[in-house]
Amino acid sequence: MSDAGGPYLFDVGVIALAHTGAPVRETALSYVRDAITGDIAAVVPYPALFGAHTVLTTYYGRSNADASRLLRNFMDAKRIRWYDEMPETVVRGGFSLADDANVGGWDGYYAQVAIDEGVNTVLTIDSDFERFDAFDTEVILSPDEFSELNEFLEN
Numbered sequence: 001m002s003d004a005g006g007p008y009l010f011d012v013g014v015i016a017l018a019h020t021g022a023p024v025r026e027t028a029l030s031y032v033r034d035a036i037t038g039d040i041a042a043v044v045p046y047p048a049l050f051g052a053h054t055v056l057t058t059y060y061g062r063s064n065a066d067a068s069r070l071l072r073n074f075m076d077a078k079r080i081r082w083y084d085e086m087p088e089t090v091v092r093g094g095f096s097l098a099d100d101a102n103v104g105g106w107d108g109y110y111a112q113v114a115i116d117e118g119v120n121t122v123l124t125i126d127s128d129f130e131r132f133d134a135f136d137t138e139v140i141l142s143p144d145e146f147s148e149l150n151e152f153l154e155n
Contacts, residue, residue, distance in 0.1 A: 010032070015052040019067075048110070121136040
């Protein structure tokens, strides 16, 4: 990976996908590895880990214990810039962005964090972040890979 598009903000879906056995996880895993080693500048809001835990247990079938262990290990990465704030201004800004872009509140919050933290690219598995002009969005799965992921999740 190149850091040309960084710093990168990791969305919930990318974090979760990297911690699965899904056949299309390689791109997500590659980004996570590069963030852990410091090869790319990464910003991860702590709330994204709770979202990833929910995705891992609800959609990927991981146990609570396994998902917790995986994400605690991920938290040990010292080269990642962990965003640990949730001030009122960021929450209000997130709701305004969610309203303006017609996306969910969490996506609005992550967009506001990306703006406040000077993120150049949000890494995601869906296109909702493409509604924001303040940063680039990289959907890490091709349409074919996304279909393959959906098939994997249905089984």
